[in-house]
């Protein structure tokens with residue numbers, strides 16, 4: 790059992806963060822799907838030779854979805870720890886967290902349509 794009160798240092802903190810992302814990737818199929826879509830979008834952005842400003846929007850959109858997914862996973866874990874049984878508030882907390890992912894995903898789709906639409910049409 791690691792000593793959770795021991796300061797990890799910058800490298801140790803980064804390692805823990807990467808372990809958290811790796812855990813989320815192993816357990817959350819939606820996160821794996823969003824990473825896959827992000828890779829496709831990056832390849833498409835390179836193919837269409839997006840402008841610098843358009844790249845910024847694409848990176849922002851991808852980052853928003855992945856960050857929302859990671860927070861969603863973190864909240865699911867915390868809620869399962871706090872309420873292993875059934876509780877309406879536990880369900881509501883998970884629904885609000887997944888609602889945040891939905892908002893980020895809709896925003897990313899709109900950004901994608903506007904940017905790639907301007908290159909395709």
Ligand SMILES: Nc1ncnc2c1ncn2[C@@H]1O[C@H](COP(=O)(O)OP(=O)(O)OP(=O)(O)O)[C@@H](O)[C@H]1O
Nearest residue numbers: 819865872873874875876877879880881883884887
């Ligand atoms: N402890 C609970 N009490 C009441 N309802 C719950 C509880 N846990 C989950 N739920 C309900 O079941 C739904 C699915 O919960 P679950 O823990 O399976 O998430 P999930 O399917 O892994 O979510 P995601 O698809 O976002 O990863 C929640 O959105 C919530 O509505």
